[in-house]
Amino acid sequence: MGPWLSPEELEFVRRKVPMVYVDIVPVRTDESGQVESIGLLLEAQDDGISRALVTGRVLFHETVREAIVRHLEKDLGPVALPQLSPSIQPFTIAEYFPTPGSGKYDERQHAVSLCYIVPVMGECGPAADTLEVTWFTPGEVRTPELQAEMNESHAQILRQALGQMGEL
Numbered sequence: 001m002g003p004w005l006s007p008e009e010l011e012f013v014r015r016k017v018p019m020v021y022v023d024i025v026p027v028r029t030d031e032s033g034q035v036e037s038i039g040l041l042l043e044a045q046d047d048g049i050s051r052a053l054v055t056g057r058v059l060f061h062e063t064v065r066e067a068i069v070r071h072l073e074k075d076l077g078p079v080a081l082p083q084l085s086p087s088i089q090p091f092t093i094a095e096y097f098p099t100p101g102s103g104k105y106d107e108r109q110h111a112v113s114l115c116y117i118v119p120v121m122g123e124c125g126p127a128a129d130t131l132e133v134t135w136f137t138p139g140e141v142r143t144p145e146l147q148a149e150m151n152e153s154h155a156q157i158l159r160q161a162l163g164q165m166g167e168l
Contacts, residue, residue, distance in 0.1 A: 053158065065084060076120065081121040
């Protein structure tokens, strides 16, 4: 799949129409399907270093399933081995707005993100722009200290994922 839009075209489109994204909470589970750990990325942003979910755009002519796998492989490495069910369903839909105070905030655009919890079975390590992949227990990700290391939008999605997993 070649380039989707040039940076200039993407900037123009972002000002005109909502973009479709996926936000992914990678997890490791035990044999019975109970969540043992949750993977968070450590990334360098313009405003410093922060923890983040796996996230990214759905490209033109790409299925949501393909986007999930592509972003997991981009951030966790090519052998992360995501385990997607035949019928993938988001646990929530996040809406980002370019206006502060109007919900989840993304200064670049209006975006709609389908949010998934995805078990991964393979080896995971930092890839692309990721500095580190760290696995935390559900109890550790519930702490205000760890959530303070994330932008508020990702922290909100993580809390919703914890509720969905019965970990609140």
